[in-house]
Amino acid sequence: MSPDTARPESRPNRVMGHEARRRRAHDSRLPQLARAGHEELNRESIGVDNAGLTPGDVAALRESLQEQRLFRQEQLQQIGGASQARADQVRGQHSASQTEVHIKLAACARMVLAEVEAALQRIDQGQYGRCQLCTRPIVLDRLRIVPQARYCTRCQQVREAGR
Structure with missing residues (x-):
């Protein structure tokens, strides 16, 4: 079997695997990014007046x-x-x-x-x-x-x- 004909579904899975890894890496940074944004917001909004x-x-x-x-x-x-x-x-x-x-x-x-x-x-x-x-x-x-x-x-x- 040639690489093109062997397990055609493996190529999309590898791409999806890469995409999933990219999303997972981005998602793991979200709390960190949100926390940084929240700290910036807190710095600007302490108090009322x-x-x-x-x-x-x-x-x-x-x-x-x-x-x-x-x-x-x-x-x-x-x-x-x-x-x-x-x-x-x-x-x-x-x-x-x-x-x-x-x-x-x-x-x-x-x-x-x-x-x-x-x-x-x-x-x-x-x-x-x-x-x-x-x-x-x-x-x-x-x-x-x-x-x-x-x-x-x-x-x-x-x-x-x-x-």
Whole structure:
């Protein structure tokens, strides 16, 4: 008997055996994959308010925001004070580009200060850490880097792409 004619049913069984082994290997990983997904979900959904952030997370993020608020307030005072002092010393000698730089720096500082104030208000209202577009929790690592973030990474990318 040639290999092609001998036991024609053995070839499909071998294929099915391979398929069954592949499925079994995949199925044995399912609990592990589900557990990893569940842990990720738990990390994002501990607690009820503030997008499931722990009280310790919220306290640390609040402290970071308060430091940023203080820094921006001081920055605005310095920009305003420096501009006024220079204006008094050298009236009319400021170049247009220097004035423009000061105006833009002050505008950026005011914008970030407003975002920080809004984030502190969201903490007080129990709405902090949730994307304002899709309402999903914002990942803690993102909040640690940008504590005033209003959007999750995906929604932020969509917004930036639309500009």
